[in-house]
Amino acid sequence: MAEKDGDRAAGTPRAGIRRALRLPDRPPLRPPSIKDIARLAHVSHPTVSRALQNSPLVNAETAARIRKIAADQGYRASAVARGLVTRRTRTVGLVVTTVNDPFAGEVTCGIEEIASDRGYAVFLANSHADPARERRVVQELAERRVDGMVVTSSRVGTLYLPLLKELDVPIVLVNDQYPGEFVHSVMIANLEGARAATEHLIGLGHRRIAYIGDRGGYQSDTERLAGYREALSQAGIRFAPELAVEGNGLPSGAIEAMSKLLQSGDPPTAVCCYNDMTALGAMQAIRARGLRVPKDVSVTGFDDLFFAAYLTPPLTTVRQPMRRMGQIAMENLFKLMSGEESMAQIKVQAELIVRESTARAPKREGRHG
Amino acid sequence: MAEKDGDRAAGTPRAGIRRALRLPDRPPLRPPSIKDIARLAHVSHPTVSRALQNSPLVNAETAARIRKIAADQGYRASAVARGLVTRRTRTVGLVVTTVNDPFAGEVTCGIEEIASDRGYAVFLANSHADPARERRVVQELAERRVDGMVVTSSRVGTLYLPLLKELDVPIVLVNDQYPGEFVHSVMIANLEGARAATEHLIGLGHRRIAYIGDRGGYQSDTERLAGYREALSQAGIRFAPELAVEGNGLPSGAIEAMSKLLQSGDPPTAVCCYNDMTALGAMQAIRARGLRVPKDVSVTGFDDLFFAAYLTPPLTTVRQPMRRMGQIAMENLFKLMSGEESMAQIKVQAELIVRESTARAPKREGRHG
DNA sequence: AGGGCTGCCGTACACGTGTGCACTTTGGGG
DNA sequence: CCCCAAAGTGCACACGTGTACGGCAGCCCT
Incomplete structure (x- = not known):
């Protein structure tokens, strides 16, 4: 069945179209799929799928053999195909004003940490503290089918109530600037x-x-x-x-x-x-x-x-505790994503750190009573 | 006609049902798909697809009608489904040591800026300057089928040559710490x-x-x-x-x-x-x-x-010019992604900024000749 | 000997979108 | 009147993975 791959060569006519649309054209070179592995292992592709998930439904040695072949072929499951069928992308969106802001950087760090531990990837987007742009990036993240979102220093606030219903995606705000009643948030005291x-x-x-x-x-x-x-x-x-x-x-x-x-x-x-x-x-x-x-x-x-x-x-x-706040937000988002109703508003304690930029008031000429 | 939209309004009751059925996972509540729009517009789903792409193949007023309906329904195309078929996710991966590092923050900012302008989303991952972890996150990004990657302050370096062949994904390094010959990079002088x-x-x-x-x-x-x-x-x-x-x-x-x-x-x-x-x-x-x-x-x-x-x-x-370097890296990555062979190594000029922490050497007792 | 159960595997879908191709309709020219 | 091109649309796939279901052995029990 060599003619099956014949369709892969036909790149050039399409390339013209793609270039006209200003879409950069990648080599159509296909990474190994579950079916390729199946062919090599002389099994069907569902068996491969199950073997790679360590499903008890497949014979132990068959599974081992399949995994061996997959590893040899450098097989990496496509998260996008999986996301399409499972309806969960194991992906979250993070909206910050700008990442180079030290506050946002710390929060981002805490979020990435927790997300990564759980095998989630995080999309990063800047709002530049612009409400219109903030709305836009939230929409774009929704198109990416993120499982949840964290928005820091939101300038949109209450606008999230309708948006939340429409998108049907859990959202947690960090230090939002126009706090509303019914959104989930973590804020500093x-x-x-x-x-x-x-x-x-x-x-x-x-x-x-x-x-x-x-x-x-x-x-x-x-x-x-x-x-x-x-x-x-x-x-x-x-x-x-x-x-x-x-x-x-x-x-x-x-x-x-x-x-x-x-x-x-x-x-x-x-x-x-x-x-x-x-x-x-x-x-x-x-x-x-x-x-x-x-x-x-x-x-x-x-x-x-x-x-x-x-x-x-x-x-x-x-x-x-900026980083910790990021972690808390992410932990909370995980709760929401798994269907648990978690606390709506979380307030984090602030701690005064006394160093040397403050001292006793200078003796003054008592102008004021 | 009117009873058609009835199912969308019922947000809260369905949540209750979900909880009653003890379905902890995501609402099986399906966001509107291209087929839903097709049904409402009394056309086939390919026509909807073409209409939303402003394809000249579809009648102008039909297209307008379809777009109207799509907008009314709050339709947002699934980037993951599109990614599956087009083989391009319009997504790039960015690996930094940690985002809260000011240097990484600036670079990230430059990258996000350019990527976002072109409609690309960026996955953020921390390597914590750990080679093993760096390799892992690169693999995970590959599973996400990113179209390209930027890695800052890489501790892996030459290891990217085989990885690059294996992944078949363009990679640009920023200030990599073990520079190799055949990888693309932008470095400061x-x-x-x-x-x-x-x-x-x-x-x-x-x-x-x-x-x-x-x-x-x-x-x-x-x-x-x-x-x-x-x-x-x-x-x-x-x-x-x-x-x-x-x-x-x-x-x-x-x-x-x-x-x-x-x-x-x-x-x-x-x-x-x-x-x-x-x-x-x-x-x-x-x-x-x-x-x-x-x-x-x-x-x-x-x-x-x-x-x-x-x-x-x-x-x-x-x-x-950290931010600029991020922009350059991203612009370069776009070139690579569109198949152009771009310059392999880019060296960015550094500029001495004289402020007040430097002054003439103190007069010393000439201990040294 | 036949029925049922268990373990293992394949078949047939589904997910949401894009696209080559065939088909219908319309209009114009011969 | 027929043919053909052009415009517009639908059909049938494909992308890579997950999963419900059915089937086929082999075994045990009656």
Whole structure:
């Protein structure tokens, strides 16, 4: 039956079409299939399928022989064919803002770890914090028939309720920025974390404490600001609106914000930053002004990114167990994928890490009561 | 007509049924297929297939009607079924050491960007710099039938020659650590970069310059060390073996290495670090010793990670266009996937970025000629 | 001797999409 | 009036794997 493979040679006419459609043309060279192995082993292909799955339905020595042949031929089962028939691809989608963001990197790491342990592969997609793009990549992942999805720092939020019904794919959000009621999520205790940082500053004698946030409106910024205000209020310190300013979650925004704060007539002696990136910028702006950290101004961050311990001075910050959060999200997704109803909202504790960027408030000329 | 869509609305009751029947697996709830659309449009499924591909073979208004129905039904073509028949999954695999490494994160970003633009999805896998694990994940990606692969900082190297033949999948390596002849790769100009950094230090009057490397044996470390030695030699400075020490590519290893260097009788006045992470540790160790950067000791890094500009002092380093390198690797992979033979080895220029962690050598008591 | 059971294997589907080919219809030209 | 081309559509496959079911030995029991 040599004429059977005849159809494999006919690549050229099709190649023209493919090139017209700008589809890159791979060699139609077929990797060995289950049928090839079956032919070599003089059995039918279902027997091969069963043998490779260690099914008890096939004779032990036959199975061993088949496996031997398969190994010799370098056979690797096609996950795509299997996915088509089993309706499960053993694949999950992960949407992050951008992978080069250290926070996303850590979360991704935790997710990949758990997924890989269970034999799942992960599709990575960037949303660039753009809601439209986020929607698009989620759709594309759905076309890939992922078994589940994790979305970090989602800018879409409640939009997932209808989408979730439509896609019929379990989704877990990590630190979503517009939290809704009925979606599964794992979030850091923003309020408690920021409160702890602020209380720490207050405990060091600071009274004039600034807050540099993210772009307004996002959940984590809102909650951290609330924690900051709660600490102030509990210590009987009046909230000064001019001290709570907006950044952009990056050093650049913090430099601008901090510079303005320092130019004011009554500058803060401490600043509670939205995250470590913001703290990075704040510290640079402080030094650019000729002031010292923490002698003149104390600084706190949030996240405890890897570099925080290596700054000068090492940064006091609120640790977010980012990698662990990724793991938790993935473990949760596995539960959902296996049909178990798991906890809808998981809140992870934040931990204040005191290093050397915070110190007692400088003795001031008591301008303020 | 209206009763037709009745079955789709019943989302929750079906979930209940599923639970009642104790079907833990995925809802057998089938997403709409091409055949469902065909039935609704009163055409055959090939016609639907063609309509959705904008094939000229199908009548324009029929096509429009079909597309309308498909959109209404929330139809999303199954990439896995399509992949099975077309033999191309429009998917690439990316293997990195760990994603939370800033270098890998940047490269990943560049790759995702280009891939996504062309409608390709990327599988992410960590090798944890473990050769055995690297081999395993490559095999698993092959089972997923990826159209191509990118592997960063490969620890397997020449092993890819047989693997490449066996898998029959185009592979591009980024900064592979055991470069072979016949594999495609994009690499940074390690030697030239390190030489530029060292020459910069020599130009500032330093004569006693240390080098803190990675764990020995890896290509990038070997080449950077060679660049360092080349610069010394050209300046007529004798290479001092006790000044070229091993780190581990992380702050931890650098702290240990730098501390020892400083304890020696004749400590260096400058140190050329394997990468920015190493520089981070070196700077910390220098300060722990009560010395100042750059007054007492100058420090250079390699990579120009995002935090380099925000350190105190801002780090002089060799910029590696990491993201661009990811893009180049991916563009190259696309060429290979479309059958074009592209350049085998691509070398990317490195750029010295002078900041404030390097300064003129301190006046010394001329112990050395 | 016949019936049933067990172990092992093959047959015949199914999954959802793409595509070569044959077929029908229409219109135009001879 | 017939033939042929062109346009549009359906039929029948194929892709590689999984699985329900039926069949065929061999054995035990009646």
